[in-house]
Amino acid sequence: MSDEPGSAPIEGLYAVIPAGGAGTRLWPLSRASSPKFLHDLTGSGRSLLQATWDRLAPLCGTNVVVVTGEPHRAAVAAQLPQLPFDALLAEPSPRDSAAAIGLAAAVLERRDPDAVVASFAADHVIVGEDRFAACVREAVAVARAGYVVTIGIEPTHPATGFGYIQAGSPLEVAGAPRALSVRSFVEKPDEATAAAYLATGEYRWNAGMFVVRASVLLDLLAAYQPTLAAGLRAIAADPARLPEVWPTLTRIAIDHALAEPAARDGQVAVIPGDFGWDDVGDFASLAGLLPKAVDDLRVLGTRAEDVLLRDSSGLVVSSTGRTVALLGLEDVVVVDTPDALLVTTRARAQEVKAVVDRLKESGRTELT
Amino acid sequence: MSDEPGSAPIEGLYAVIPAGGAGTRLWPLSRASSPKFLHDLTGSGRSLLQATWDRLAPLCGTNVVVVTGEPHRAAVAAQLPQLPFDALLAEPSPRDSAAAIGLAAAVLERRDPDAVVASFAADHVIVGEDRFAACVREAVAVARAGYVVTIGIEPTHPATGFGYIQAGSPLEVAGAPRALSVRSFVEKPDEATAAAYLATGEYRWNAGMFVVRASVLLDLLAAYQPTLAAGLRAIAADPARLPEVWPTLTRIAIDHALAEPAARDGQVAVIPGDFGWDDVGDFASLAGLLPKAVDDLRVLGTRAEDVLLRDSSGLVVSSTGRTVALLGLEDVVVVDTPDALLVTTRARAQEVKAVVDRLKESGRTELT
Numbered sequence: 001m002s003d004e005p006g007s008a009p010i011e012g013l014y015a016v017i018p019a020g021g022a023g024t025r026l027w028p029l030s031r032a033s034s035p036k037f038l039h040d041l042t043g044s045g046r047s048l049l050q051a052t053w054d055r056l057a058p059l060c061g062t063n064v065v066v067v068t069g070e071p072h073r074a075a076v077a078a079q080l081p082q083l084p085f086d087a088l089l090a091e092p093s094p095r096d097s098a099a100a101i102g103l104a105a106a107v108l109e110r111r112d113p114d115a116v117v118a119s120f121a122a123d124h125v126i127v128g129e130d131r132f133a134a135c136v137r138e139a140v141a142v143a144r145a146g147y148v149v150t151i152g153i154e155p156t157h158p159a160t161g162f163g164y165i166q167a168g169s170p171l172e173v174a175g176a177p178r179a180l181s182v183r184s185f186v187e188k189p190d191e192a193t194a195a196a197y198l199a200t201g202e203y204r205w206n207a208g209m210f211v212v213r214a215s216v217l218l219d220l221l222a223a224y225q226p227t228l229a230a231g232l233r234a235i236a237a238d239p240a241r242l243p244e245v246w247p248t249l250t251r252i253a254i255d256h257a258l259a260e261p262a263a264r265d266g267q268v269a270v271i272p273g274d275f276g277w278d279d280v281g282d283f284a285s286l287a288g289l290l291p292k293a294v295d296d297l298r299v300l301g302t303r304a305e306d307v308l309l310r311d312s313s314g315l316v317v318s319s320t321g322r323t324v325a326l327l328g329l330e331d332v333v334v335v336d337t338p339d340a341l342l343v344t345t346r347a348r349a350q351e352v353k354a355v356v357d358r359l360k361e362s363g364r365t366e367l368t
Numbered sequence: 369m370s371d372e373p374g375s376a377p378i379e380g381l382y383a384v385i386p387a388g389g390a391g392t393r394l395w396p397l398s399r400a401s402s403p404k405f406l407h408d409l410t411g412s413g414r415s416l417l418q419a420t421w422d423r424l425a426p427l428c429g430t431n432v433v434v435v436t437g438e439p440h441r442a443a444v445a446a447q448l449p450q451l452p453f454d455a456l457l458a459e460p461s462p463r464d465s466a467a468a469i470g471l472a473a474a475v476l477e478r479r480d481p482d483a484v485v486a487s488f489a490a491d492h493v494i495v496g497e498d499r500f501a502a503c504v505r506e507a508v509a510v511a512r513a514g515y516v517v518t519i520g521i522e523p524t525h526p527a528t529g530f531g532y533i534q535a536g537s538p539l540e541v542a543g544a545p546r547a548l549s550v551r552s553f554v555e556k557p558d559e560a561t562a563a564a565y566l567a568t569g570e571y572r573w574n575a576g577m578f579v580v581r582a583s584v585l586l587d588l589l590a591a592y593q594p595t596l597a598a599g600l601r602a603i604a605a606d607p608a609r610l611p612e613v614w615p616t617l618t619r620i621a622i623d624h625a626l627a628e629p630a631a632r633d634g635q636v637a638v639i640p641g642d643f644g645w646d647d648v649g650d651f652a653s654l655a656g657l658l659p660k661a662v663d664d665l666r667v668l669g670t671r672a673e674d675v676l677l678r679d680s681s682g683l684v685v686s687s688t689g690r691t692v693a694l695l696g697l698e699d700v701v702v703v704d705t706p707d708a709l710l711v712t713t714r715a716r717a718q719e720v721k722a723v724v725d726r727l728k729e730s731g732r733t734e735l736t
Contacts, residue, residue, distance in 0.1 A: 028691075028693070065686055072714075187433070245420065288677070293614065302622050305730075308723055308726055308727065310719065310722060310723060311716075322706070322707055322708055322709050323396075323707065323708040323709070323727075323732070323735055324709045324711070325396070325708065325709070325710045325711070325712075325723045325724075326706075326711050327710070327711070327712035327713075327716050327720065327723055328712055328713050328715065328716030329697075329700075329711060329712065332697075332711065334709070334711055335446065336709060338690070339690055339691065340690055340691040340692075340693065341690050341691070341692045341693070341702070341704060341709070342693045342695070343692070343693070343695070343697060343700065343702055343711055344693075344694070344695035344696055344697065345695075345696050347696065348679075348695050348696030351695055351696070352695065354678060354695075355676055355678060355693045355695055358676055358678075359676065359691075362673075363689070367691055
């Protein structure tokens with residue numbers, strides 16, 4: 001069977017890559033006009049979107065659909081020249097993740113009634129591609145059995161920035177020895193709650209990874225969000241109706257529209273993800289992903305020799321080619337772009353969003 | 369008499385402005401190719417050199433001689449269009465301050481045998497021009513009596529970055545009620561020594577301000593540094609000999625060549641300077657000179673509204689027009705230029721020189 005562990009693409013598997021999200025806490029590197037997924041944040045030479053493609057190609061070949069906003073269609077096409085023309089779906093306007101992923105599923109359901117869709121964000125970093133692939137292969141086996149399958153990341157610390165998935169008992173699905181039922185999805189906890197979650201051993205991070213038969217996704221959506229499901233299937237049946245129907249679709253995240261109610265109905269499974277994962281949510285997270293260039297300095301977009309350190313440590317991101325000198329600053333974050341410069345610390349990296357909010361409030365949206 | 373306190377220019381007074389010094393601790397704003405004196409460091413719209421001219425014009429009219437390095441001749445001429453063509457002396461190479469000021473004195477001695485020269489650095493800031501002018505008028509009276517006269521700044525704190533002038537008894541020169549004899553010049557002290565100096569009430573900061581008859585300057589120099597004095601008078605007699613003689617001149621600071629030995633010989637007087645003075649030696653000093661733009665932010669070269677502050681304070685100097693966002697950093701110093709960016713703190717501002725030394729060592733002299 002082609003869905004046994006191995007290295008061949010999985011027949012009937014279609015990857016869906018929702019490429020959205022501005023990455024506001026990575027300002028001024030990431031902008032609404034040039035969002036996080038278009039950037040190489042690891043120094044690999046590949047953007048996060050391209051790395052996502054690279055990771056999925058061994059599993060899906062070119063059975064990949066990217067859903068992005070109309071403003072980013074050209075940039076996505078340029079970064080992914082292998083992407084078939086009809087596999088790039090551009091949303092006329094943002095309608096949240098249930099519409100984005102649901103549209104891809106509806107299109108694929110018509111193309112292949114047995115299609116299994118696997119949705120992975122375009123702007124996350126994964127370390128351990130083999131272990132990731134093994135998880136996806138198990139998830140596909142469980143999806144074929146009719147479940148909505150998520151891959152829940154094994155927590156390494158009581159993170160407060162992610163939602164959690166509470167697992168139940170083993171599922172006993174052939175080809176998926178690690179599959180567990182899902183009891184519930186929970187929102188981002190405070191630190192004490194997160195620590196309590198970890199102590200039980202039942203909780204994994206919700207990384208927004210879903211594997212499910214396209215028809216199951218649409219049928220469940222038809223039960224929970226009937227207007228949305230009908231609209232999506234109408235667009236898939238007649239793509240010319242996109243401009244007319246899209247603006248009427250319910251704005252809702254796929255977790256709320258599908259995963260949470262399906263979990264209550266016992267329809268959701270989880271494969272514990274034993275690979276490294278990071279959503280690169282802010283510069284502290286980014287610094288943690290990058291290797292030390294010299295001493296305690298991490299660099300992105302510039303050469304370590306173009307950064308002069310004296311009693312300093314931290315992260316320098318520069319797209320200007322300038323020399324950057326740091327003197328007497330520990331754990332500093334410097335993000336140097338042609339029109340905007342951010343100086344902060346790792347400890348305050350989460351608050352970059354507030355700076356962007358201030359820019360928006362003051363009308364300087366050209367910088368956001 | 370024209371040298372009584374008043375507002376008319378002082379007859380026979382010639383200002384000498386040695387315009388040198390790279391201002392290394394103000395890197396990357398100040399460079400060897402664009403030194404401190406050419407920059408507007410106060411946000412007044414006038415460079416330090418221009419402000420020095422403005423301050424001296426009421427005292428000397430256009431009797432001003434600027435001595436600068438050959439590389440800066442064009443920039444100085446451009447900034448001071450009022451400067452007579454023959455009043456801009458360009459040193460073929462740096463030979464320290466005794467040669468620079470001495471050359472101007474030798475040229476002026478030939479032009480006017482009774483000339484009094486008053487030398488003021490091109491890169492200092494003075495607050496209280498009236499009080500400054502009153503000090504100069506007293507200094508000129510004492511210079512006419514044959515003394516080398518310095519203006520010693522009343523210390524506001526036990527600074528360790530300046531040399532000190534130890535004053536002796538009142539001199540009783542007509543038109544100079546505050547004049548005191550000078551016992552000695554002392555080098556930059558440590559903090560305890562500086563505090564002890566202040567406690568005596570006898571010490572003032574040495575701001576490098578000298579007022580002296582040109583002939584007295586040259587005659588004293590002839591006694592202490594005969595080769596140097598002869599060379600300077602030879603150049604003044606025949607300017608065509610400058611390229612030949614200049615490289616043979618003794619490299620020595622005017623304090624060592626003239627002021628210190630003359631003080632030992634009882635030839636030096638001091639007028640206590642009761643005006644505000646700052647040598648703008650580093651960014652901490654610069655921050656202290658600038659008004660608060662908003663909250664605890666000081667800006668130079670940019671608009672306060674182009675700096676976003678969140679739990680931050682300090683100094684932003686920018687010549688790029690970029691938006692600068694500071695998040696969670698107290699007393700930070702950000703200096704943003706097209707090819708180099710410095711991030712440090714007020715407390716470490718003195719060490720900027722070490723950064724520049726590192727650049728030179730690594731061969732990146734184009735940035736210094």
